[in-house]
Amino acid sequence: AQSVTQPDIHITVSEGASLELRCNYSYGATPYLFWYVQSPGQGLQLLLKYFSGDTLVQGIKGFEAEFKRSQSSFNLRKPSVHWSDAAEYFCAVGFTGGGNKLTFGTGTQLKVEL
Amino acid sequence: EPEVTQTPSHQVTQMGQEVILRCVPISNHLYFYWYRQILGQKVEFLVSFYNNEISEKSEIFDDQFSVERPDGSNFTLKIRSTKLEDSAMYFCASRAQQADTQYFGPGTRLTVL
Numbered sequence: 023a024q025s026v027t028q029p030d031i032h033i034t035v036s037e038g039a040s041l042e043l044r045c046n047y048s049y050g051a052t053p054y055l056f057w058y059v060q061s062p063g064q065g066l067q068l069l070l071k072y073f074s075g076d077t078l079v080q081g082i083k084g085f086e087a088e089f090k091r092s093q094s095s096f097n098l099r100k101p102s103v104h105w106s107d108a109a110e111y112f113c114a115v116g117f118t119g120g121g122n123k124l125t126f127g128t129g130t131q132l133k134v135e136l
Numbered sequence: 137e138p139e140v141t142q143t144p145s146h147q148v149t150q151m152g153q154e155v156i157l158r159c160v161p162i163s164n165h166l167y168f169y170w171y172r173q174i175l176g177q178k179v180e181f182l183v184s185f186y187n188n189e190i191s192e193k194s195e196i197f198d199d200q201f202s203v204e205r206p207d208g209s210n211f212t213l214k215i216r217s218t219k220l221e222d223s224a225m226y227f228c229a230s231r232a233q234q235a236d237t238q239y240f241g242p243g244t245r246l247t248v249l
Contacts, residue, residue: 066227123184125181127178
């Protein structure tokens with residue numbers, strides 16, 4: 023069964039600093055990979071996704087992620103964090119077939135210091 | 137921009153009571169999902185639904201749970217007899233045909249006392 027690991031439960035960065043959130047997955051083939059963000063009281067908003075092709079994908083709000091097959095990783099990055107980026111970030115893996123369910127990591131809570 | 141909506145935003149119930157959580161998926165979507173997130177834990181898949189039947193369910197989705205699309209717009213999750221451990225945030229999601237992205241609603245926080 024597929025699994026997703028987000029090793030960092032909490033991360034604190036200063037506004038303007040760069041950010042990298044880690045995600046590792048375990049799956050027998052190349053999965054579909056997603057990053058979602060959840061602000062307090064809000065639903066899960068899709069930041070970006072990877073299905074195939076270019077391993078560096080761009081998303082909304084200035085985020086990008088890089089798929090590295092050799093490391094089974096899909097880390098999320100942003101060059102300069104804004105205070106409004108404070109939220110919880112979830113990495114998820116999916117695959118075609120059946121109901122196309124998503125398997126989520128435990129999430130990383132991002133705090134931004136002004 | 138179309139979005140998935142869920143009602144109520146917060147539901148408090150007594151143990152043993154039945155609850156129905158409601159979702160209105162994006163109008164042209166054909167695949168529907170329920171997930172839950174127990175406080176402090178990861179988001180977990182419950183069930184997927186397509187063409188008026190369950191296409192996949194997790195081991196969490198036991199006989200106490202059921203889903204239904206009673207009309208052309210609503211998608212519901214019923215918990216027949218709630219337990220304390222059912223307290224969680226429940227998310228509905230929907231996906232278009234031939235698409236890979238699920239769009240999530242804001243969630244319903246269920247508190248079982």
